[in-house]
Amino acid sequence: xxxxxxxxxxxxxxxxxxxxxxxxxxxxxxxxxxxxxxxxxxxxxxxxxxxxxxxxxxxxxxxxxxxxxxxxxxxxxxxxxxxxxxxxxxxxxxxxxxxxxxxxxxxxxxxxxxxxxxxxxxxxxxxxxxxxxxxxxxxxxxxxxxxxxxxxxxxxxxxxxxxxxxxxxxxxxxxxxxxxxxxxxxxxxxxxxxxxxxxxxxxxxxxxxxxxxxxxxxxxxxxxxxxxxxxxxxxxxxxxxxxxxxxxxxxxxxxxxxxxxxxxxxxxxxxxxxxxxxxxxxxxxxxxxxxxxxxxxxxx
DNA sequence: CGTCTTTGACCTGCGC
DNA sequence: GCGCAGGTCAAAGACG
Numbered sequence: 466x467x468x469x470x471x472x473x474x475x476x477x478x479x480x481x482x483x484x485x486x487x488x489x490x491x492x493x494x495x496x497x498x499x500x501x502x503x504x505x506x507x508x509x510x511x512x513x514x515x516x517x518x519x520x521x522x523x524x525x526x527x528x529x530x531x532x533x534x535x536x537x538x539x540x541x542x543x544x545x546x547x548x549x550x551x552x553x554x555x556x557x558x559x560x561x562x563x564x565x566x567x568x569x570x571x572x573x574x575x576x577x578x579x580x581x582x583x584x585x586x587x588x589x590x591x592x593x594x595x596x597x598x599x600x601x602x603x604x605x606x607x608x609x610x611x612x613x614x615x616x617x618x619x620x621x622x623x624x625x626x627x628x629x630x631x632x633x634x635x636x637x638x639x640x641x642x643x644x645x646x647x648x649x650x651x652x653x654x655x656x657x658x659x660x661x662x663x664x665x666x667x668x669x670x671x672x673x674x675x676x677x678x679x680x681x682x683x684x685x686x687x688x689x690x691x692x693x694x695x696x697x698x699x700x701x702x703x704x705x706x707x708x709x710x711x712x713x714x715x716x717x718x719x720x721x722x723x724x725x726x727x728x729x730x731x732x733x734x735x736x737x738x739x740x741x742x743x744x745x746x747x748x749x750x751x752x753x754x755x756x757x758x759x760x761x762x763x764x765x
Numbered sequence: 766c767g768t769c770t771t772t773g774a775c776c777t778g779c780g781c
Numbered sequence: 782g783c784g785c786a787g788g789t790c791a792a793a794g795a796c797g
Contacts, residue, residue, distance in 0.1 A: 620770060622789060635788070639769095649788095 600653070601660040610634040610650045612662045615672045618648060629654050641670045 601612050610623075610632070618636035625632045631652035638646040646666040653659040 619768095621791095623770095623772075624787065624789095627786065633787090 597664045599662045599664065601662060603658055603660055610652075610660065612648075612650055612660055614662070616640055616646075616668065626651070631657065638668060640668070640672075644669050 599612075599614075617639040619639040620634055620636050622635040623632050624635070629651055633649055633651040636648040636650065638644040638648075644666075646664065646668050648665070649663040651661050653661050
């Protein structure tokens with residue numbers, strides 16, 4: 466009986482030692498993962514800053530180009546006294562900058578050589594009503610005209626236009642009452658699976674999904690998110706593919722869902738790391754087999 | 766009950 | 782001035 470209890474004490478001691486070793490190993494793995502996470506966050510921050518800088522530079526260059534085009538048009542107007550009277554066509558009436566998203570390619574409809582911009586168009590350009598067009602690749606079965614671009618929009622109208630059998634939806638920015646940005650969404654005539662979103666104006670507020678994303682985790686998750694449309698609304702770069710974005714309602718409070726996901730990911734990585742660690746598995750196997758061997762010896 | 770979407774009516778600008 | 786087409790409004794319904 467004493468021998469048996471002594472054996473039990475030995476077993477429990479060994480198990481305690483084994484568990485302690487496992488915890489030490491686990492702690493070191495956790496620390497290395499946390500360090501890795503910090504490093505990734507720092508890299509993401511750098512990339513984000515570089516992207517912002519790039520967008521700013523692009524906007525400056527674009528502004529200069531617009532001014533140059535305006536000057537050229539004014540010169541052309543002086544030379545040409547009777548411009549043709551045409552109903553303005555959507556392809557020509559806007560200083561449109563196009564962005565291609567989701568692998569769909571379409572050339573920019575901006576025709577800078579166009580000498581026939583009517584007076585109103587030039588006035589609009591002076592007012593600097595920035596207009597940009599973004600193409601969203603969607604599922605062919607998806608019949609909605611909803612574009613998940615990170616902003617909140619209020620639909621205020623829908624019309625079937627003459628040049629396109631699919632209806633055109635009209636949206637206003639609902640993020641801020643003072644924001645007067647409008648958006649028109651219509652399916653492409655050539656490809657029904659492509660949504661053409663035309664943005665008019667500039668947002669005078671940050672993107673809702675970025676408002677409360679001051680920590681690194683949110684920054685990390687939002688990298689695959691709606692970067693493009695915000696930039697597209699400014700007529701700038703579009704890098705992301707906003708096809709599988711989170712629902713707009715979820716975007717309102719990203720921290721609520723993202724942090725548990727990161728935790729889960731961390732746990733999965735830790736488990737994977739532990740099971741792949743030969744030292745850990747060897748120590749575990751040695752402890753188990755050693756204990757079994759001792760038990761067999763005592764039973765004999 | 767508040768918010769969002771739908772949809773017909775109305776407004777506005779342009780071409781004839 | 783009239784007609785057409787695009788854009789906007791606002792009441793009604795749907796939805797959570």
